[in-house]
Amino acid sequence: xxxxxxxxxxxxxxxxxxxxxxxxxxxxxxxxxxxxxxxxxxxxxxxxxxxxxxxxxxxxxxxxxxxxxxxxxxxxxxxxxxxxxxxxxxxxxxxxxxxxxxxxxxxxxxxxxxxxxxxxxxxxxxxxxxxxxxxxxxxxxxxxxxxxxxxxxxxxxxxxxxxxxxxxxxxxxxxxxxxxxxxxxxxxxxxxxxxxxxxxxxxxxxxxxxxxxxxxxxxxxxxxxxxxxxxxxxxxxxxxxxxxxxxxxxxxxxxxxxxxxxxxxxxxxxxxxxxxxxxxxxxxxxxxxxxxxxxxxxxxxxxxxxxxx
Amino acid sequence: xxxxxxxxxxxxxxxxxxxxxxxxxxxxxxxxxxxxxxxxxxxxxxxxxxxxxxxxxxxxxxxxxxxxxxxxxxxxxxxxxxxxxxxxxxxxxxxxxxxxxxxxxxxxxxxxxxxxxxxxxxxxxxxxxxxxxxxxxxxxxxxxxxxxxxxxxxxxxxxxxxxxxxxxxxxxxxxxxxxxxxxxxxxxxxxxxxxxxxxxxxxxxxxxxxxxxxxxxxxxxxxxxxxxxxxxxxxxxxxxxxxxxxxxxxxxxxxxxxxxxxxxxxxxxxxxxxx
Numbered sequence: 001x002x003x004x005x006x007x008x009x010x011x012x013x014x015x016x017x018x019x020x021x022x023x024x025x026x027x028x029x030x031x032x033x034x035x036x037x038x039x040x041x042x043x044x045x046x047x048x049x050x051x052x053x054x055x056x057x058x059x060x061x062x063x064x065x066x067x068x069x070x071x072x073x074x075x076x077x078x079x080x081x082x083x084x085x086x087x088x089x090x091x092x093x094x095x096x097x098x099x100x101x102x103x104x105x106x107x108x109x110x111x112x113x114x115x116x117x118x119x120x121x122x123x124x125x126x127x128x129x130x131x132x133x134x135x136x137x138x139x140x141x142x143x144x145x146x147x148x149x150x151x152x153x154x155x156x157x158x159x160x161x162x163x164x165x166x167x168x169x170x171x172x173x174x175x176x177x178x179x180x181x182x183x184x185x186x187x188x189x190x191x192x193x194x195x196x197x198x199x200x201x202x203x204x205x206x207x208x209x210x211x212x213x214x215x216x217x218x219x220x221x222x223x224x225x226x227x228x229x230x231x232x233x234x235x236x237x238x239x240x241x242x243x244x245x246x247x248x249x250x251x252x253x254x255x256x257x258x259x260x261x262x263x264x265x266x267x268x269x270x271x272x273x274x275x276x277x278x279x280x281x282x283x284x285x286x287x288x289x290x291x292x293x294x295x296x297x298x299x300x301x302x303x304x305x306x307x308x309x
Numbered sequence: 310x311x312x313x314x315x316x317x318x319x320x321x322x323x324x325x326x327x328x329x330x331x332x333x334x335x336x337x338x339x340x341x342x343x344x345x346x347x348x349x350x351x352x353x354x355x356x357x358x359x360x361x362x363x364x365x366x367x368x369x370x371x372x373x374x375x376x377x378x379x380x381x382x383x384x385x386x387x388x389x390x391x392x393x394x395x396x397x398x399x400x401x402x403x404x405x406x407x408x409x410x411x412x413x414x415x416x417x418x419x420x421x422x423x424x425x426x427x428x429x430x431x432x433x434x435x436x437x438x439x440x441x442x443x444x445x446x447x448x449x450x451x452x453x454x455x456x457x458x459x460x461x462x463x464x465x466x467x468x469x470x471x472x473x474x475x476x477x478x479x480x481x482x483x484x485x486x487x488x489x490x491x492x493x494x495x496x497x498x499x500x501x502x503x504x505x506x507x508x509x510x511x512x513x514x515x516x517x518x519x520x521x522x523x524x525x526x527x528x529x530x531x532x533x534x535x536x537x538x539x540x541x542x543x544x545x546x547x548x549x550x551x552x553x554x555x556x557x558x559x560x561x562x563x564x565x566x567x568x569x570x571x572x573x574x575x576x577x578x579x580x581x582x583x584x
Contacts, residue, residue: 025483025485027485028483028484028485028486029483031483031484032478032483032484035402038402038484039398039401039402039404042394042395042397042398042401042402043394043395043398043402043404043410045390045391045394046391046392046394046395046398046414046455047395047410047413049391049451049452049455050410050413050414050452050455051413053429053432053448053452054413054416054417054425054428054452055413056432057428057429057431057432058424058428060428060431060432060435060436061424061427061428061431061432064431064435064436076435115327115330118319118320118323118324119320119323119324119327121320122320122321122323122324123324126312126317126320126321135324137562138328138331139331141558141562142331142332142335146513146515146530146550146553146554147513147515148513148515148530148533148534148550148553149335149338149533149550149553149554150334150335152338152533152537152546152550153334153335153337153338153550154334155537156334156337156338156341156547157333157334157337159350160350161350161351162350162351163333163337163351165351166351166352189330189331189334192327192330192331193331221312221313221316246419246420246421247421249421250420250421250422250423250424250516251421251423252423252516253515253516253534257537266421266423269423269427270423270519273427273430273520279427279430279431279434279435282427282431283427283431286423286424286427286428289421289423289424290420290424293420293421
């Protein structure tokens with residue numbers, strides 16, 4: 001339509017010369033005749049990139065986890081061994097770090113859920129249409145402010161003599177300082193929008209007529225929430241927990257910035273890539289979060305949550 | 310469902326409190342960038358513009374900024390091309406392995422950033438023996454930025470009418486001409502939105518960058534991380550952080566306005582790569 005309604009400007013080339021005939025371009029004609037060639041032309045570069053760069057890297061990571069580093073030369077030795085994996089699974093140090101990381105990810109997920117549910121409900125079902133748009137943007141904006149800046153903001157908040165201490169003083173509360181609690185607080189802060197948005201979208205998809213029908217049939221608001229809203233919301237909630245859980249599991253920068261001496265799985269991976277120069281061991285440790293997330297995705301797969309990601 | 314007035318008020322108050330929780334710390338960074346006291350005690354005892362001046366004079370910040378802009382620009386261009394090709398292929402054709410590839414494009418952002426980071430680091434240094442540089446950062450960023458372009462383009466393609474392209478072909482336009490004159494103009498705003506998101510994503514990325522950057526190079530997030538723990542530099546870091554907050558919000562706000570496709574969950578999912 002747009003093409004037909006375009007009036008050639010005075011002095012511009014006529015439409016006939018702007019649209020070359022097929023014979024003028026052999027490649028174009030060949031592509032026109034063969035859908036297979038067209039597909040090959042489209043898919044080769046992006047699929048090649050993803051397979052050669054990313055899948056190859058993941059496969060190599062898995063293989064590297066079975067290699068070792070020669071302690072004298074610091075070079076990677078390609079002799080196969082399961083030592084790294086056995087150490088990660090059986091050494092009490094790494095067991096403790098794995099459990100702590102799991103605890104942090106779990107706590108972050110629960111805190112975000114508690115904060116996100118009432119807020120998402122308010123934005124989707126109580127606020128007027130105009131406010132709804134504004135509030136969604138207000139949730140989205142800090143989502144895009146740098147992760148690093150947000151972790152750093154909390155370093156400011158938690159600083160000695162900083163805002164949190166000042167706020168807590170009249171109430172007799174102490175700032176947690178740089179600690180595991182600080183890591184949980186900061187990660188909850190950073191990932192909160194990732195919980196609010198899917199749950200908001202879930203509430204938004206629940207039709208108002210359904211809520212009215214429930215109340216017409218005599219259900220009190222709490223009963224409506226429990227019997228009508230909640231079952232429809234489960235996939236969105238799980239989608240939110242996938243983000244908060246998986247993102248916390250791989251974190252190490254927040255732990256560095258506000259965690260004091262708190263060690264997480266990510267910290268171990270980072271230390272072994274850099275200072276310890278032991279890539280095979282780092283690879284073996286990184287398989288732990290991959291395994292946990294894969295397991296979690298496998299468990300929640302049936303809820304349909306993966307489609308609402 | 311008729312909520313009582315008090316229930317609505319309580320929900321409203323909770324929402325306001327959560328927003329205070331979201332914006333409070335960011336505002337504190339802004340205030341501290343003017344705080345005369347370099348330990349960031351609260352309340353600030355005096356205000357100063359000194360840190361802003363020092364930040365603008367810092368050659369380290371300037372070099373890091375230039376690297377960040379260059380990496381983000383090149384990654385965006387690569388992901389624009391690859392993401393568009395992939396979206397066209399996956400939406401227009403049914404073929405063996407299509408589902409696998411649509412999963413593949415999401416994988417770099419579905420797995421934690423540290424996995425992407427160490428996988429690429431390991432491939433570059435151990436397997437290929439390539440030395441790390443800004444180019445290896447570009448390769449890493451393009452891999453996970455591709456999905457932002459892909460998501461935007463495929464959402465737009467779903468809403469486009471195929472009839473226009475058929476009409477163009479019937480009228481004798483070749484494959485390339487049809488793309489240039491019919492398909493591309495309809496995709497333009499989706500490409501712009503996807504490109505802006507990709508740019509912002511690359512500009513802010515820290516974890517994957519840490520694992521793929523060469524020893525002598527810095528991007529802005531790397532510079533922040535390196536200077537965060539130096540008492541003398543911390544006030545300057547505040548200034549850079551404020552600039553980053555502003556700089557990263559502008560393209561996102563623009564992208565939101567340009568494309569209704571990029572709102573909400575798509576954006577969240579994309580942002581998921583950053584952990």
